[in-house]
Amino acid sequence: MFTINKNGLSYGRGYVYSLQYHLVWCTKYRKKVLKDGIDVECKEMLESLAQEYKFQILAMEVRPDHIHLLVD
Structure with missing residues (x-):
């Protein structure tokens, strides 16, 4: 496939290429809801998506x- x-x-x-994207997601009305374990779950979900769709975080x-x- 490809090598880095x-x-x-x-x-x-x-x-030969280097393609990187900077993504920012904000919660609605910037409410502070990504805490108390939800932040860890979000990280795990994003890492599993990266493995599934073959991109690097x-x-x-x-x-x-x-x-x-x-992401790259």
Whole structure:
């Protein structure tokens, strides 16, 4: 399929690329609901989605009112 070297580039047959997205999800009205175990469950769900759909999570931060995600 493809390989990722230590320089952060993805190499395949006939192509080289580095594509990253910074995603931010905010709760409705910025209410602080992502706490008391819900934050851990969100992290686990996002990590399982990354494995299922074959993308890498480079950075993830779950705050009480929003989630930051950097994916490759």
